[in-house]
Amino acid sequence: xxxxxxxxxxxxxxxxxxxxxxxxxxxxxxxxxxxxxxxxxxxxxxxxxxxxxxxxxxxxxxxxxxxxxxxxxxxxxxxxxxxxxxxxxxxxxxxxxxxxxxxxxxxxxxxxxxxxxxxxxxxxxxxxxxxxxxxxxxxxxxxxxxxxxxxxxxxxxxxxxxxxxxxxxxxxxxxxxxxxxxxxxxxxxxxxxxxxxxxxxxxxxxxxxxxxxxxxxxxxxxxxxxxxxxxxxxxxxxxxxxxxxxxxxxxxxxxxxx
Ligand SMILES: NC(=O)c1ccc[n+]([C@@H]2O[C@H](COP(=O)([O-])OP(=O)(O)OC[C@H]3O[C@@H](n4cnc5c(N)ncnc54)[C@H](O)[C@@H]3O)[C@@H](O)[C@H]2O)c1
Numbered sequence: 199x200x201x202x203x204x205x206x207x208x209x210x211x212x213x214x215x216x217x218x219x220x221x222x223x224x225x226x227x228x229x230x231x232x233x234x235x236x237x238x239x240x241x242x243x244x245x246x247x248x249x250x251x252x253x254x255x256x257x258x259x260x261x262x263x264x265x266x267x268x269x270x271x272x273x274x275x276x277x278x279x280x281x282x283x284x285x286x287x288x289x290x291x292x293x294x295x296x297x298x299x300x301x302x303x304x305x306x307x308x309x310x311x312x313x314x315x316x317x318x319x320x321x322x323x324x325x326x327x328x329x330x331x332x333x334x335x336x337x338x339x340x341x342x343x344x345x346x347x348x349x350x351x352x353x354x355x356x357x358x359x360x361x362x363x364x365x366x367x368x369x370x371x372x373x374x375x376x377x378x379x380x381x382x383x384x385x386x387x388x389x390x391x392x393x394x395x396x397x398x399x400x401x402x403x404x405x406x407x408x409x410x411x412x413x414x415x416x417x418x419x420x421x422x423x424x425x426x427x428x429x430x431x432x433x434x435x436x437x438x439x440x441x442x443x444x445x446x447x448x449x450x451x452x453x454x455x456x
Pocket of ligand 1 (some may be wrong): 210211212213214215216217234235237240260261262263288289290291292311338339340342382383384385386387388389390391405
């Protein structure tokens with residue numbers, strides 16, 4: 199029996215990267231997946247790929263920071279599949295700057311997509327889950343939710359907010375049968391991190407150095423996060439809510455000593 203048989207899941211930002219890895223694992227495990235992404239072409243190509251592998255997936259273009267578009271995403275999902283079991287709030291942007299170099303626009307962009315996006319998608323999904331008496335929300339936070347590196351003020355603030363909001367929603371809707379958890383990924387190979395490697399001027403060198411610094415000696419893959427999300431989305435985790443699940447190759451277990 200597939201682990202998500204009969205369930206309907208929305209995965210935001212699943213046109214590429216971590217979201218795509220989550221959507222792939224979900225579709226393989228029997229979920230009907232709404233591939234929701236601001237990049238319509240990317241969403242279409244992910245959905246087509248999942249369908250060609252035997253899954254059920256449909257693309258929907260959405261900006262998670264736009265309330266009307268989020269409302270349409272949830273309405274579409276309910277009209278199409280008549281239920282919503284799982285919401286993965288994955289869409290996010292990396293804005294890595296010290297506070298003094300961050301413009302108000304950059305600050306607001308990070309907060310709008312990374313935190314307000316979680317708020318809006320959850321706000322419109324929760325009533326349907328409440329009515330059904332069950333649901334699982336999985337927020338993709340970050341190791342930056344709990345530990346900081348220099349020069350990442352907007353990103354760290356937004357991801358700290360995601361961790362706090364995860365606990366809050368878990369407390370407020372647990373009695374309704376809704377569980378809310380977050381995953382804190384470490385270094386995962388995606389278009390986002392590939393951009394960081396490229397911007398360093400030495401793509402291969404930086405990639406190798408990052409891999410060597412992980413306890414497990416490699417960079418994570420989107421599906422590494424997908425397997426954690428699968429557990430939190432499935433009925434195997436019905437006693438689990440309000441947690442931060444670290445999928446980080448041991449990154450947060452080690453102390454930098456120089
Ligand atoms: N890659 C990592 O190492 C890493 C580590 C920790 C946390 N994360 C988090 O994981 C999530 C995914 O990261 P990724 O590395 O896959 O990023 P990515 O840039 O590779 O992919 C992000 C996807 O989200 C979509 N997206 C961006 N803004 C959107 C919006 N407003 N509405 C809808 N879709 C939008 C993009 O089109 C893209 O398909 C983010 O929340 C990120 O902060 C990533």
